Amino acid sequence: MAFTIFVILQILDLITTLWFTHFGLREGNPLVLWLTHFAPNFTAGLFLIKAWAIGMGWIAKRAGHPMFFYITNPLFAFVVLWNMYWILFLRAW
Numbered sequence: 120m121a122f123t124i125f126v127i128l129q130i131l132d133l134i135t136t137l138w139f140t141h142f143g144l145r146e147g148n149p150l151v152l153w154l155t156h157f158a159p160n161f162t163a164g165l166f167l168i169k170a171w172a173i174g175m176g177w178i179a180k181r182a183g184h185p186m187f188f189y190i191t192n193p194l195f196a197f198v199v200l201w202n203m204y205w206i207l208f209l210r211a212w
Contacts, residue, residue: 121188122180126173128195133169135202137162142209 136146140161146152155164179187 121185121192122176124192125176125188125195128192128199129169129172129176131199132195132202133165135199135206136165139202139206139209142206144205144209 140146146155146161146165151165151168154168155161158164158167176187176191
C-alpha cells in the first residue's frame with residue numbers, strides 16, 4: 120500500500136510540476152533543475168527523474184525497507200500540496 124501511495128504521489132508531483140511550470144514558474148528543487156539539463160527538454164527530464172524515483176521505491180519495497188516510504192510519502196505529499204497552493208494562488212490572480 121505504501122508503494123502505491125508513493126507512485127500516486129510521484130505522478131501527482133509530475134502533473135503539478137508541469138502545471139505550475141506552464142504558468143511560468145520554475146522548478147524549485149535545484150537538484151531536479153540541474154538533472155533536467157541533461158535531458159532533451161524539461162518535461163523529458165522530469166519524466167526520467169520520476170521514473171528513477173519510482174524505481175528506487177520499487178527497490179525499497181522489494182528489499183523490505185518500509186522506512187523509505189515513512190520518510191518519502193509525507194515529503195512528497197507536502198510537495199504536491201505546495202505545488203497545488205501555488206497553482207491556486209496564481210489562478211486567483
